[in-house]
Amino acid sequence: MKTLSLAFSILMLLVSSCGKDDKLTNSGPSHSNTNAQIIVHDGNEREYIVYIPESYDGTSAVPLMLNFHGFGGNATDFMNYADMRSISDSDPFILVYPQGSIANGATHWNPCPVGAGNKSTADDLGFIESLINEITSQYNINDARIYAAGYSNGGMMAYGLAHYKSELIAAVASVSGVMLDCTGSTEHPMPIVHLHGTSDAVLPYNGSSFYPSTQNTLDYWIQFNNTNTTPTTNSDNSDGMTIEHYAYDQGDRSVSVEHYKYIGGDHIWFTSTFQGHNASELVWNFVSRYDLNGLR
Secondary structure, rough: EOOOOOHHHHHHHHHHOOOOOOOOOOOOOOOOOOOEEEEEEEOOEEEEEEEOOOOOOOOOEEEEEEEEEOOOOHHHHHHHOOOOHHHHHOOOOEEEEEEEEEOEEEOOOOOOOOOOOOOOOOOHHHHHHHHHHHHHHHHHHHEEEEEEEEEHHHHHHHHHHHHHHHOOOEEEEEOOOOOOHHHHHHOOOOOOOEEEEEEOOOOOOOOOHHHHHHHHEEEEEHHHHHHOOOOEEEOOOOOOOEEEEEEOOHHHOOOOOOEEOOOOOOOOOOOOEEEEEEEHHHHHHOOOOOOOEEEO
């Protein structure tokens, strides 16, 4: 199993070539605090990119946000595609883009324990636990405010963490993702926000013979969290796309399950805005309301 991606190698070269006052140049905004790192887990080198907000000085504990790329993607491109660094600067949190391993020529995530539901034998659940331990040992992290988000297969990974590593994860966001049926034992009410387009041809909104529908996924968490079953709804089409918002609230520990339905939306990390907020902002605005004990 191959672990080091070409794009990640290039990023490491860029980072290592930057002086103290230099900026890392990429297709998004320039940020000097973007660093490529490697840890060893299960005998394999595993990679991630970490962004430290400009105001971080270690004196106050800050949240940790994990954001997972999709199948075939890489952390470098995804960091620019689903860029949350400016949000990290505005509302300080440490931001990590982990890198999936490669099997059969494609990068991927395994959201389930080793078994038939996975794409390889890589222990991604263990990798992320090790990664969290590494980050919390290096930085002053509020360990009650660790969040997971992801796109497509990365959204599957975020749901996998909600099931199998819930003692570490305070809230989860999935963008154009889906929840697999290898559900574990979530230890606390889990706030969930799910963003999905109705014209998604990869992970269909209404499900397929392989994957559940968006509503089936929402229903699972509505029942688990004991939220209201009738949502509060509103919509917005100010950015040229109609986006419907459904909020199932008043769950245990005041958690909620929320859904943004992009009418005609494709299999993407959405840039169309709802009330002025793109997908990255909607994700952070939701998860940041919670810690391991529920609504903050």
